Amino acid sequence: MPIFTRIQKDRYIDSLETLNQTAVLNDQPGIESGYVGMATNVFKEVIEEIGLGTPEIQSCTEADYVIVAEAESEEAFEKAVNELTAGSASSEETEEKKYYSSIRSAVIEHPRANLCQIAVPGEYALEEVKKALNAGLHCCVFSNNVPLDQEREMKELAREKGLLCMGPDCGVANINGAALVLSSINNRGPFGIIGASGTGIQHVAAILHEAGTGVSQTIGTGGNDLKEPVGGITMLMGIDALEADPETKFIILISRKPADSVLQKLLARIRTMKKPRVVFFMGCDKETIEETGAVWADNLDNCALRALELIGNDYSLGDLEELKETAKEAVKGMAPEQKYVRAAYTGGTYLDEGMRTMWEAAGGIWSNAPLSPEWKLADGEASKGHTAIDYGEEEFTLGRPHPAIDAGIRRPAILKEAADPETAVIVLDFILTPPGHMDPCGFVVPDIKKAQEIAKERGGKIAFVASVLGTTADWQDIRKQEEELREAGVYVCRTNYRAALLASEIIRLRKEAA
Amino acid sequence: MRDVSKILSLFRSELVTVNxxxxxxxxxxEKQxxxxxQVDWKPAAGGDKHMQELLEYLGGWE
Incomplete structure (x- = not known):
């Protein structure tokens, strides 16, 4: 089929809008496959890779907007393009809303503005953050790939001005009840959370919500805050703020293990805190944490449960023994060659937690982001043995939004892993957030059913194990999402850790059976 | 302890976000x-870093 292109010079459309347009384009009659985007280098690479590259697109600049498609005819392509432009024209006509061209002009007309949410490509983040801070706004910076010296610069400026700089690479923050960037919608309550892992914050807050309590504020620091060059500026400011905040009665700190020098600074500060606090720094031993007067937690589930104990809430995530019974049921009907776990995660925190949990039972797990370097899968390399893939890694997300928003990124994993007759169990995580897919679980159910058919034809059965991160207040509703998976025969666990435990038990049973 | 009055003031105020x-x-x-x-951000000078630096130097890039 021939390839057609439409190029508009100097027209900027943001990445989420181009994603929507790509989806609309691919739904049009006569379009085999198509793509819409700004002609960045990444876009050009993607286009080449999927066979839609043309010399015309190669000669475009980053300021050019491109629609490209393999189509039955020029007429079909023109019709599809009209559909896209008609959609955006009508939405522009009906919207009376005013858009601003700069932070400064927005603040002049909205003097009550107090926070700036920034999601621009990383190389432009510092400039925008400086403008926001200079305009007196606290910042929540979703942009990633910001060099550490620039992160330090923006955070030092924020500290000098007494303003909060959450991120760069801040995926989760709940301020005054609002779910910013990729957060879940949570009940409010007495717990203030500061975390260097967005998933970690969201996970603990979701359990607090489920247990009938909630959060005062959650402050995402970004994943690099506790590294040596940044020095924990945001976490330390966050502690000061939540200690002084009358609505916050308890404080929870979450991170991977901080750099040594930063850890010492943090421990010194935690020691002088007045409010009861729970600390989960992955890999930090009990004595180190307890010596500061804090409650120690060794994983995300326990972090939430320890926090709940502080208010006398004995909420339980369920009996671990039950998982063993579920595993016994799950392996019934598997073919003799089925022995491997294949996990497809949407982000690094759950990938890490999953691999650590399954490591012993698996005896090593291949990954694109492995626990130790000898288990590294090369970019694009197919799964082998036990494998866990992070679909939030750059090789999948270049030029596309995060998999929590663009559910299509991880979707091919299900049928790909199911095609391997040695796959016994497929582990999936799902994350709910306001800008995310409105039905992330329902979206993959057809693939799960198809995978089961493939396995059945081979005389086997694949165990699907999943967990959903979110709350009953999320628009997607965690209960509804879990139910859709259960109806498709998926074993839905309360948390990612429990899903990994169930998968471990399944591969243990498969080893025994061999 | 640092002066956190501006952060506490954020916590006490109605949230108004510049996106x-x-x-x-x-x-x-808004739906929440x-x-x-909304600030409709686009790369200044069509994403040309050199041109941006030049514009910034000339005071023409905000």
């Missing part, structure tokens, strides 16, 4: 009932 980036991030805040103001 620099995808419009949908502003839309979902919070005021959001």
């Amino acid at each position: 620099v980036g995808p419009r949908s991030f502003a839309e979902v805040l 009932g919070y005021e959001a103001v």
Whole structure:
């Protein structure tokens, strides 16, 4: 089929809008496959890779907007393009809303503005953050790939001005009840959370919500805050703020293990805190944490449960023994060659937690982001043995939004892993957030059913194990999402850790059976 | 302890967000009932870093 292109010079459309347009384009009659985007280098690479590259697109600049498609005819392509432009024209006509061209002009007309949410490509983040801070706004910076010296610069400026700089690479923050960037919608309550892992914050807050309590504020620091060059500026400011905040009665700190020098600074500060606090720094031993007067937690589930104990809430995530019974049921009907776990995660925190949990039972797990370097899968390399893939890694997300928003990124994993007759169990995580897919679980159910058919034809059965991160207040509703998976025969666990435990038990049973 | 009065003032105020980036991030805040103001960001000088630096030097890039 021939390839057609439409190029508009100097027209900027943001990445989420181009994603929507790509989806609309691919739904049009006569379009085999198509793509819409700004002609960045990444876009050009993607286009080449999927066979839609043309010399015309190669000669475009980053300021050019491109629609490209393999189509039955020029007429079909023109019709599809009209559909896209008609959609955006009508939405522009009906919207009376005013858009601003700069932070400064927005603040002049909205003097009550107090926070700036920034999601621009990383190389432009510092400039925008400086403008926001200079305009007196606290910042929540979703942009990633910001060099550490620039992160330090923006955070030092924020500290000098007494303003909060959450991120760069801040995926989760709940301020005054609002779910910013990729957060879940949570009940409010007495717990203030500061975390260097967005998933970690969201996970603990979701359990607090489920247990009938909630959060005062959650402050995402970004994943690099506790590294040596940044020095924990945001976490330390966050502690000061939540200690002084009358609505916050308890404080929870979450991170991977901080750099040594930063850890010492943090421990010194935690020691002088007045409010009861729970600390989960992955890999930090009990004595180190307890010596500061804090409650120690060794994983995300326990972090939430320890926090709940502080208010006398004995909420339980369920009996671990039950998982063993579920595993016994799950392996019934598997073919003799089925022995491997294949996990497809949407982000690094759950990938890490999953691999650590399954490591012993698996005896090593291949990954694109492995626990130790000898288990590294090369970019694009197919799964082998036990494998866990992070679909939030750059090789999948270049030029596309995060998999929590663009559910299509991880979707091919299900049928790909199911095609391997040695796959016994497929582990999936799902994350709910306001800008995310409105039905992330329902979206993959057809693939799960198809995978089961493939396995059945081979005389086997694949165990699907999943967990959903979110709350009953999320628009997607965690209960509804879990139910859709259960109806498709998926074993839905309360948390990612429990899903990994169930998968471990399944591969243990498969080893025994061999 | 540092002066955290501005952060406490944020916690006590109605949240009004200036959103620099995808419009949908502003839309979902509004749908949650919070005021959001959209800045339609695009790379200055068509993404040409050298040109941006030049414009900044000349005071023409905000």
